[in-house]
Amino acid sequence: MILPIVAYGDPVLREVAKEINADYPNLKELIANMKETMYNAAGVGLAAPQIGKAIRLFVIDASPFAEDDELSDDEKETLKNFNKVFINAQILEEEGDEWAFNEGCLSIPDVRHDVYRQSKVTFTYQDEDFNTHTETLDGLAARVFQHEYDHIEGILFTDKLPSLKKRLLKKKLENISKGKIRADYRMRFPNLKKSR
Numbered sequence: 538m539i540l541p542i543v544a545y546g547d548p549v550l551r552e553v554a555k556e557i558n559a560d561y562p563n564l565k566e567l568i569a570n571m572k573e574t575m576y577n578a579a580g581v582g583l584a585a586p587q588i589g590k591a592i593r594l595f596v597i598d599a600s601p602f603a604e605d606d607e608l609s610d611d612e613k614e615t616l617k618n619f620n621k622v623f624i625n626a627q628i629l630e631e632e633g634d635e636w637a638f639n640e641g642c643l644s645i646p647d648v649r650h651d652v653y654r655q656s657k658v659t660f661t662y663q664d665e666d667f668n669t670h671t672e673t674l675d676g677l678a679a680r681v682f683q684h685e686y687d688h689i690e691g692i693l694f695t696d697k698l699p700s701l702k703k704r705l706l707k708k709k710l711e712n713i714s715k716g717k718i719r720a721d722y723r724m725r726f727p728n729l730k731k732s733r
């Protein structure tokens with residue numbers, strides 16, 4: 538089932554999400570719905586707060602990035618197979634030089650900006666069967682992980698922009714929260730006066 542994606546301005550996007558355990562109700566179904574919602578919106582990642590649940594869960598399928606000809610064969614191979622569910626993720630370490638990548642977010646349609654992040658991230662998480670893993674990612678795979686991880690910490694990529702850019706974006710972000718935006722997928726707007 539395709540779920541409506543929560544738009545910028547909804548307080549659920551600002552919560553520090555809570556850990557879950559294997560007893561979380563209908564978890565398999567929720568994960569399947571989140572994947573369907575992500576694919577329907579042509580996203581490479583979707584975090585639970587974006588469908589209105591402040592829990593530490595996100596899904597990633599970065600395989601569309603594997604088509605980028607500027608990447609090394611190794612990186613293409615990593616991205617092609619980077620299709621995972623992350624439960625209760627915790628970053629242990631971020632390292633390496635900061636680099637810029639043009640990010641977007643399904644909760645903030647039509648806004649893209651260069652965001653600086655460190656190149657390498659090490660973290661723990663649980664998979665769908667609640668087995669615990671520790672992993673290190675770098676490059677674009679790390680970038681997608683870091684963006685989704687921010688969502689479960691209540692952080693959006695627009696928070697990371699220089700203050701001048703943030704000021705220039707303010708009106709546009711307000712408009713998104715009011716539903717004054719066109720997206721190619723179902724959305725839920727916190728400040729929409731009339732329903733549609």
Ligand code: NI
Nearest residue numbers: 641642643644
């Ligand atoms: Ni996002």
